Amino acid sequence: MSEEDIVDPTHPRYESLMIRKKVAEAGAKGMLADSAMIAHGRGEAFDYLLGEQTIPSAMDATKEAAARLVKAKRPVLSLNGNAIALAGQDFLTIASQLGCPIEINIFYRTPERMGALIGHLKMLNAKLGLDVEILGGIPDARIPGLEGPRGACQSEGIFEADTILVPLEDGDRCEALIAMGKEVLVIDLNPLSRSARTGTVGIVDEVTRVTKNLIQLIPKKPAPTKWKNDKALQSALDHIVETMSDKFN
Amino acid sequence: MSEEDIVDPTHPRYESLMIRKKVAEAGAKGMLADSAMIAHGRGEAFDYLLGEQTIPSAMDATKEAAARLVKAKRPVLSLNGNAIALAGQDFLTIASQLGCPIEINIFYRTPERMGALIGHLKMLNAKLGLDVEILGGIPDARIPGLEGPRGACQSEGIFEADTILVPLEDGDRCEALIAMGKEVLVIDLNPLSRSARTGTVGIVDEVTRVTKNLIQLIPKKPAPTKWKNDKALQSALDHIVETMSDKFN
Numbered sequence: 001m002s003e004e005d006i007v008d009p010t011h012p013r014y015e016s017l018m019i020r021k022k023v024a025e026a027g028a029k030g031m032l033a034d035s036a037m038i039a040h041g042r043g044e045a046f047d048y049l050l051g052e053q054t055i056p057s058a059m060d061a062t063k064e065a066a067a068r069l070v071k072a073k074r075p076v077l078s079l080n081g082n083a084i085a086l087a088g089q090d091f092l093t094i095a096s097q098l099g100c101p102i103e104i105n106i107f108y109r110t111p112e113r114m115g116a117l118i119g120h121l122k123m124l125n126a127k128l129g130l131d132v133e134i135l136g137g138i139p140d141a142r143i144p145g146l147e148g149p150r151g152a153c154q155s156e157g158i159f160e161a162d163t164i165l166v167p168l169e170d171g172d173r174c175e176a177l178i179a180m181g182k183e184v185l186v187i188d189l190n191p192l193s194r195s196a197r198t199g200t201v202g203i204v205d206e207v208t209r210v211t212k213n214l215i216q217l218i219p220k221k222p223a224p225t226k227w228k229n230d231k232a233l234q235s236a237l238d239h240i241v242e243t244m245s246d247k248f249n
Numbered sequence: 250m251s252e253e254d255i256v257d258p259t260h261p262r263y264e265s266l267m268i269r270k271k272v273a274e275a276g277a278k279g280m281l282a283d284s285a286m287i288a289h290g291r292g293e294a295f296d297y298l299l300g301e302q303t304i305p306s307a308m309d310a311t312k313e314a315a316a317r318l319v320k321a322k323r324p325v326l327s328l329n330g331n332a333i334a335l336a337g338q339d340f341l342t343i344a345s346q347l348g349c350p351i352e353i354n355i356f357y358r359t360p361e362r363m364g365a366l367i368g369h370l371k372m373l374n375a376k377l378g379l380d381v382e383i384l385g386g387i388p389d390a391r392i393p394g395l396e397g398p399r400g401a402c403q404s405e406g407i408f409e410a411d412t413i414l415v416p417l418e419d420g421d422r423c424e425a426l427i428a429m430g431k432e433v434l435v436i437d438l439n440p441l442s443r444s445a446r447t448g449t450v451g452i453v454d455e456v457t458r459v460t461k462n463l464i465q466l467i468p469k470k471p472a473p474t475k476w477k478n479d480k481a482l483q484s485a486l487d488h489i490v491e492t493m494s495d496k497f498n
Contacts, residue, residue, distance in 0.1 A: 024283045034273045037283070041290020045439070048291075190294070192496065230497035237493040244486040247441065248479035 016044060016052055019086060019208060026085030030116045033108040036082050039168070046189035047206050049240045054213065057235035058205035065165065065185040065201050066217035067224040072163035072183070075100040076135075080107065083167040083187075083207055084117050089124050090211030094165075095132040097218045103157035104136030107170055109149035145176045167207045169195045191236040202229055204236035265293060265301055268335060268457060275334030279365045282357040285331050288417070295438035296455050298489045303462065306484035307454035314414065314434040314450050315466035316473040321412035321432070324349040325384075329356065332416040332436075332456055333366050338373050339460030343414075344381040346467045352406035353385030356419055358398040394425045416456045418444045440485040451478055453485035 007017045023040045026032050054062075069075045075098050077091050084091070084104070095102050104117050114137060121134050139152035141159035150173060153159050164177060167187035171194030177184045178198055186199030187210050196202035203210055256266045272289045275281050303311075318324045324347050326340055333340070333353070344351050353366050363386060370383050388401035390408035399422060402408050413426060416436035420443030426433045427447055435448030436459050445451035452459055 020284070020287055023287070027283070034276070034286070035269070037286035038269055038272070038290035038293065041287035041292075042294040042297075043290075044287065045291040045294030190297075192493070234495075234497040237496055241490045241493050244441070244490050246483075247486055248483040 013052070016047065019206070020044070023082065023085055026081065026120075029120070030112055031085055031120060032081040033106075033113070035108070036085075040082060043168070043189045043206070046191075046204075046240075049243055050189070050204070050236070051239075051243065052206070054205050054209050055236060055239050057232045057239075058203055058210075059213065061201050061203040061227075061232050062205065062210055062213045063217055063222050064225060064227050065203055066214055066220075067222040068163055068183055068185060068201065069094075069098055069100075069165060069214075070218060070221050071224055072098075072100075072161075074161045075163045075165070076157050076161040077102045078105045078158055078164050078166045078169070079103070079117075080105060080168055081113065081117060084120060087167075087208045087211040088121055089128065090208070090215060092121065092124055092128055092130055092132050094211060094214050094218065096128075096130045097215070101133035101135050101157050103154055104134065105153060105158065105173075107150060107173075109152065143173065143176045143180065145179060146173060151176075166195070166199070167210070169199075171195050171198070174198050191233045191240075196233055197229075200229065201227055202233055204233065262301070265296065268455070269293070272331065272334055275330065275369075278369070279361055280334055280369060281330040282355075282362070284357070285334075289331060292417070292438045292455070295440075295453075295489075298492055299438070299453070299485070300488075300492065301455070303454050303458050304485060304488050306481045306488075307452055307459075308462065310450050310452040310476075310481050311454065311459055311462045312466055312471050313474060313476050314452055315463055315469075316471040317412055317432055317434060317450065318343075318347055318349075318414060318463075319467060319470050320473055321347075321349075321410075323410045324412045324414070325406050325410040326351045326414045327354045327407055327418070328352070328366075329354060329417055330362065330366060333369060336416075336457045336460040337370055338377065339457070339464060341370065341373055341377055341379055341381050343460060343463050343467065345377075345379045346464070350382035350384050350406055352403055353383065354402060354407065354422075356399055356422075358401065392422065392425045392429065394428060395422060400425075415444070415448070416459070418448075420444050420447070423447050440482045440489075445482055446478075449478065450476055451482055453482065 077095050118137050135154040135157035139154055141153050141155040143151045163183040165185045174195040175198050183200045185201045186195045187203045187207050188196040191204045326344050367386050384403045384406035388403055390402050390404040392400045412432040414434045423444040424447050432449045434450045435444045436452045436456050437445040440453045
């Protein structure tokens with residue numbers, strides 16, 4: 001164990017450091033591309049600017065996402081490596097609440113990484129006593145407009161879904177899913193990202209906080225509203241701007 | 250070569266992706282702690298908010314740092330793994346311009362990582378035909394107030410220096426160096442970080458842009474001014490706030 005592995009519980013950013021540890025461990029297990037650690041760091045910076053908390057507009061967006069997932073005919077949770085590393089167990093719980101599949105859909109697809117991720121989710125499925133269907137291993141359809149392995153998907157999963165929850169999604173793929181006419185529910189800490197902006201609902205919050213909130217909200221079956229995504233994103237930006245204004249004056 | 254290794258030169262964020270590639274390669278060579286990739290991602294987020302450019306207040310701060318390095322009796326460049334990975338060659342050029350040593354000072358110190366970093370700088374020294382002194386391998390002094398290996402330093406380097414350039418420095422160490430009465434010139438993309446705030450001069454800019462600017466500025470021997478660090482940091486925050494305000498209205 002290196003000095004780096006020890007997280008002091010009294011550290012003011014203990015939660016954030018424990019989350020970071022999960023990403024590092026998943027990396028060591030071969031579940032992540034190199035860029036996953038960098039992507040996590042980018043998220044950390046935005047979370048720091050949000051005060052590492054669920055701000056009111058993010059809670060509203062989470063409630064809206066819960067409503068749309070509950071109402072959907074064919075919901076799917078589309079998970080990448082970071083989402084599985086950070087909240088695999090919670091996503092299985094959510095899929096079980098909704099009675100829907102999880103589809104693993106990673107940007108840098110290799111058989112080794114797919115195998116590690118499927119294995120990890122199956123292990124958690126067994127541990128939780130759940131029987132959530134895990135798709136993505138045998139893609140048989142394509143998301144139109146995406147080149148190469150990034151466009152691969154499964155017909156009974158993402159391809160036929162009407163509503164997709166995509167935590168930490170790439171901007172291109174988010175746009176392509178919207179172009180397919182789907183409702184895309186995005187979790188992204190950067191309110192300026194293309195994913196947050198083009199998604200039907202953009203939840204500007206840290207993924208483990210969102211999954212915990214979704215698990216509470218889904219059983220309450222909230223009703224969808226006429227969601228104004230731009231308004232929620234501007235509210236997140238305003239929160240960050242508030243943190244920065246007149247800091248040194 | 251994986252899909253991840255190929256960077257498209259027409260990508261709008263090509264420079265940023267090439268910089269990221271350097272960090273990933275240094276990681277593969279054993280020069281970096283796991284957290285280095287995450288730290289790099291945090292920096293990327295702030296650089297994105299700055300528009301991946303040297304803003305005017307950052308150029309002023311770089312000029313101020315150049316002035317103070319030129320005027321210093323015993324300047325030292327204190328480099329960690331990320332700084333060496335990103336701009337090792339430029340830092341050797343700067344040390345050569347100033348006739349000062351480089352001291353390697355890493356947060357998670359292991360003999361393997363120190364060896365890899367010293368070897369890398371010695372290789373670049375030879376490649377450039379320079380003879381810059383590389384310190385840090387045999388620490389014989391301590392920075393007061395820092396526990397464990399983080400406080401280790403060398404007497405003819407950091408310990409006796411009057412002016413230290415610290416790119417990407419940890420907040421605790423920055424404060425401890427200031428407490429020793431030194432001028433501390435910080436490079437940090439987060440204008441809210443403790444390092445940026447407690448340093449004598451905080452340069453809110455990406456390290457490879459800063460080194461290129463320093464190499465141009467040092468030969469001009471600019472004169473130090475009465476530097477107001479808070480004003481420069483607020484100016485960086487204002488730039489970010491500008492990016493975020495009324496984005497969606």
